[in-house]
Amino acid sequence: MLLTYQYKLNPTPEQVVILETWGELLRHHWNYALEERLDWLRRTRSQIDRCSLVSEPIGEIPDKADYYTQATDLKRTKELFPDYKNIYADCQQQNLMRLDKAWKRWLIPDKFGKRGGRPRFKKRGDISSFTWPRVNSPKAGAHLIGNILKLSKIGEIEVILHRSIPDGFEIKQATISSKADGWYCSFSLEHKTVPDAKSIDKINSATGIDVGLEKFLTTADGQSIEVPQYYRKAQATLARRQRHLARKTKGSKNYQKLANKVARLHLHVARQRKEFHYHVSHWLINSYDLIVFENLNIRGLARTRLAKSILDVSWGAFLQIMQAVAVKRGKLTLGVDPRGTSINCSSCGERVEKTLAIRVHSCSCGLIIDRDWNSALNLLKRGSVGLPIPGCGGLRDTQPMKQQVSYVNLRCSRYIACN
Numbered sequence: 370m371l372l373t374y375q376y377k378l379n380p381t382p383e384q385v386v387i388l389e390t391w392g393e394l395l396r397h398h399w400n401y402a403l404e405e406r407l408d409w410l411r412r413t414r415s416q417i418d419r420c421s422l423v424s425e426p427i428g429e430i431p432d433k434a435d436y437y438t439q440a441t442d443l444k445r446t447k448e449l450f451p452d453y454k455n456i457y458a459d460c461q462q463q464n465l466m467r468l469d470k471a472w473k474r475w476l477i478p479d480k481f482g483k484r485g486g487r488p489r490f491k492k493r494g495d496i497s498s499f500t501w502p503r504v505n506s507p508k509a510g511a512h513l514i515g516n517i518l519k520l521s522k523i524g525e526i527e528v529i530l531h532r533s534i535p536d537g538f539e540i541k542q543a544t545i546s547s548k549a550d551g552w553y554c555s556f557s558l559e560h561k562t563v564p565d566a567k568s569i570d571k572i573n574s575a576t577g578i579d580v581g582l583e584k585f586l587t588t589a590d591g592q593s594i595e596v597p598q599y600y601r602k603a604q605a606t607l608a609r610r611q612r613h614l615a616r617k618t619k620g621s622k623n624y625q626k627l628a629n630k631v632a633r634l635h636l637h638v639a640r641q642r643k644e645f646h647y648h649v650s651h652w653l654i655n656s657y658d659l660i661v662f663e664n665l666n667i668r669g670l671a672r673t674r675l676a677k678s679i680l681d682v683s684w685g686a687f688l689q690i691m692q693a694v695a696v697k698r699g700k701l702t703l704g705v706d707p708r709g710t711s712i713n714c715s716s717c718g719e720r721v722e723k724t725l726a727i728r729v730h731s732c733s734c735g736l737i738i739d740r741d742w743n744s745a746l747n748l749l750k751r752g753s754v755g756l757p758i759p760g761c762g763g764l765r766d767t768q769p770m771k772q773q774v775s776y777v778n779l780r781c782s783r784y785i786a787c788n
């Protein structure tokens with residue numbers, strides 16, 4: 370099992386200067402290496418519908434540049450530019466590896482036929498993270514002893530260990546990165562074992578979750594959690610600061626100060642959101658053994674008019690966190706096709722056409738419930754086919770067909786307790 374723990378660092382001003390210089394040097398190197406690759410590409414290709422006379426290479430065709438040739442050239446770079454001798458060698462290789470990855474993502478389609486964009490030339494400040502691929506091993510460049518992180522070529526940096534490294538985990542790599550409010554170190558931790566997932570016949574409780582804009586999610590029991598609108602609340606402040614920012618001279622001291630304030634606010638909102646996602650995930654995982662969710666086309670939805678709200682709730686990030694929490698706690702999750710889940714009746718299966726504005730599902734069979742609740746029941750039905758769970762898939766026989774409750778909004782009590 371892999372985990373990532375992030376800690377704040379307390380570097381000295383001299384160490385910050387070193388880190389920033391490294392960023393600049395690696396950025397120059399990235400740009401050089403990218404140009405080398407692009408140059409090779411331009412000189413060896415002619416478009417299919419062009420006369421080769423137009424784009425015939427001039428001069429000697431350079432050798433193909435790939436990770437290996439570029440990594441071999443590092444030695445020469447250090448001879449020509451002695452500053453590069455001050456950077457830990459593995460960090461330079463990691464820099465080239467990142468470029469290689471971006472390059473391949475651009476040229477080679479993945480199994481879905483999708484490719485990434487062309488790798489970009491980096492502007493000042495774009496490279497602000499460095500990876501030490503080995504930690505605490507004899508040949509490693511990084512050692513964590515107590516709350517001191519010893520980095521080769523930089524020295525000892527104090528780590529604010531707000532929680533200890535979990536028992537039995539080995540630190541695989543360390544990445545130092547800069548954020549608006551300081552420098553951080555992320556450790557990748559590995560434990561050889563993987564927690565056993567619950568076997569299917571041991572599932573005692575299951576639920577479906579329907580995510581929406583009105584409510585963050587609704588479970589198949591009819592419980593719902595409200596959308597925390599951090600971003601919208603922070604918007605007024607953000608807009609004010611951005612207005613001030615526009616009046617400052619770009620690049621001036623005051624501009625930089627204010628730009629940092631804006632960046633911090635964004636960081637704050639992102640952290641609030643993440644915390645909320647973890648709270649909800651833990652609440653769900655504590656309550657159920659199996660959680661069925663809908664596979665959404667979030668990118669498609671985010672292009673519509675609802676974009677801000679959709680990005681605000683960011684279900685994609687939530688679903689990822691929820692699945693990670695489930696793996697860690699040995700519970701199960703399942704994504705199902707959401708087509709028709711909001712239209713079909715969860716009790717009789719009949720189609721009940723409704724627009725987005727209609728919030729209540731009212732079927733001729735007598736079932737009248739909240740539309741999100743109906744979807745959640747449908748999702749559960751779809752995901753729990755063949756499972757030995759009592760009461761799965763709509764209402765039980767013992768329950769009255771006509772459900773008087775049309776809108777249930779129980780806020781999850783644990784979440785309030787956590788606050």
Ligand SMILES: [Zn+2]
Binds near residue numbers: 734736
């Ligand atoms: Zn019905």
